[in-house]
Amino acid sequence: MRNILAVILTLFCANVFSQNTEVELIPKPQSIELKTGSFKIDKNTTIYFEPEFEIAENFLQDFLQSGAGFSLKKASEKEANIIFEKDASQPSEGYLLDISNLKISVKASDASGAFYAVQTLRQLLPPELEKSLAPKERNKSFLIPQLTITDFPKFQYRGMHLDVSRHFFDKEFVKKYIANLALLKMNKFHWHLTDDQGWRIEIKKYPELTAKGAFREETRIGHYEDKPELYDGKRYGGFYTQEDIKEVVAFAATQNVTIIPEIEMPGHAQAAISSYPELGCTGKQIPVATTWGVFEDIFCPKEETFTFLENVLSEVIPLFPGEYIHIGGDEAPKLRWKNCAHCQKLIKDKNLKDENGLQSYFIHRIEEFVNSKGKKIIGWDEILEGGLAPNATVMSWRGMQGGIDAARQKHEVIMTPVSHCYFDYYQSENLDEPVAIGGFLPLKKVYSFNPIPDELNAEEAKYILGAQANLWTEYIPTEKQVEYMVFPRALAISEVTWSGPSTNFEKDYPDFFSRVEDFMKRLDALNINYANYLYEIEGKILKVDGKIFYELTTPTKGKEIRYSINNSKVEVYSKPILIEKDSKITANVFKNGEKLGRNFSEEIKYHKGITAEISLNIPPNPAYAAGGKEALINGISGSDKRYGDKEWLGFWGDDLEITIDLGKQMEVHSIKTRFFNSPGVWIYSPKEFSISCENADGKKVSYLKNIKLEDQNKISVQVDLVENFSLKTRYIKIKVPNYGMIPDGLQGAGHKAWTFIDEIIVE
């Protein structure tokens, strides 16, 4: 009997595609109750959809048809095996999914909810269905685990942005990008269509915008802070016709994604001014920009310019069914306006305070026009300066403050701070990463993001609609690299915006990470070129009872770490390693004896400060404080390139004072420290700083030196060394005044600079 059963089972199983035994959904549902057993779906399965849920029906049927080779037969609400019903008690965009052995029941109050239930079903099916199965694999049955899921999004705005100006990506790729958002239950695509380096949308009334403005003569090679400046000598460009745009918009509708087009003004307008020089203050012919950064030539606020912009918007608005038009508003240097007779007269005539007032006047006028067409504007947080336009939604990018201010003024906000949402920043500390704009934003940091700042009370927090990750493409020339920068970080932003920010990071992050590992099979099937740093090693200094240890971890389960210290014999890591002198640690991750991922190595400088106490006059900015103040004396120097790692501490605008207490009088011969310098991302080493030593009573200064740092153009890192001396001291004080205001014409002009410091080495 047993044997017969086994044979029947084998026969049955042969025709059933492997079951997803573990349920590994991203984003994680609000609640999930797993049961035993499964529901079998095959070509005889019948389905009923509430007519209103057409978008969900079409998606599911297309998905099954292309992946499994069949679609489901329709049946009545009473008879169908899979039933999508309307239930007004479900939250907006939410759904209740109940899978038993004979039936799948979905309840949703709106079409979005039904659509997201389909996305969940999709993730419960084998990843192989993401591509068309080979003919002999088709028409099989598939098992879906029995469970009950209650789900809804935490935030209504769950977005991703793509800059197609700095580099152009064709409509087919844009569609793939949008389809990937739908998979992650994200619903907004911010399409950055115009900038200094290229105008990318056909405007019939102004053909030069694309005839001229969509092409640049050449493109900067390497990082834009590199010297000498090198260019590739190749003409570059492209644009979307209005037909292309319609096609992408129609596709987005099938993915439940709303597109937010961005037409930048008054800044980042060089491509437009290059096409129609009369739109600028000088009237001079300028080229489409060939390098990156912020450019002086911005739209001149004359009547002709407003007519031009209104005509442009009149063509853009009917193409996009969504409620928002993004009008930019960021990084508009005011130099041209300062020197322009028309602008100065306008400031006087309109009784405006200054050029910021003029920018605000500009945005108000455009807002009025956009509102008159039944749409709302979104602008980058600079639109707060000089007074917010009455109905504007603010995208807070330079940090959270813009969003906080806007919410307090009862304006809607989308959070997209550079610290957590800039996917053009590096994601790994590995030196072989492709060149990026700078920064360091690992998956973990994206996952730790909370779009609701602590500063806001519950009432104010309601104005935070959600969050968005941005992909600026100065350093991203290919589709493959777009995907590399977006994945897997998009999985984290999806979970933050849908499931909600983690409230128990130590528990949630490893759980998320193990789902990411599993999800990579689906990304593979979708032919997405994601970054894989699952097998990287992280090291951390621990101080226990005055002793120093080094801890090694790797984020995925079931792996072994093997390490060597100062080239000693390789050992399997089991507990933190005692460090008593300068040490170099090398390590690798292994699974079943096979080496995975890249090599890890770290140098620890066992200096006199490593066991000291440190205090700061102000805490580091929370966005750049990962290692805490101890990071400054933990023996590990921050990366030369990634100021966002856990070693560098960032301070925004404040003067910094550091006190190191060595615990007792000690003989000191040298003190070194380092500052980061990267003007493109607003980080400047100080113009000067001072080091002083004080003896045990903390009063008598036995040594004081002011150090001037001259070469502000130097890239990345300033190292300064206090020349060798010999004295006894207990306290060391380092005073680092902030660099001050960022000069005109540079990124971040008019704002205070950031100071980044790491490792104070005392020997």
Ligand code: TNX
């Ligand atoms: C700032 S974010 C910009 C963009 C750049 C980006 C690079 C924003 C509103 N403006 O023009 O591409 O930094 O990270």
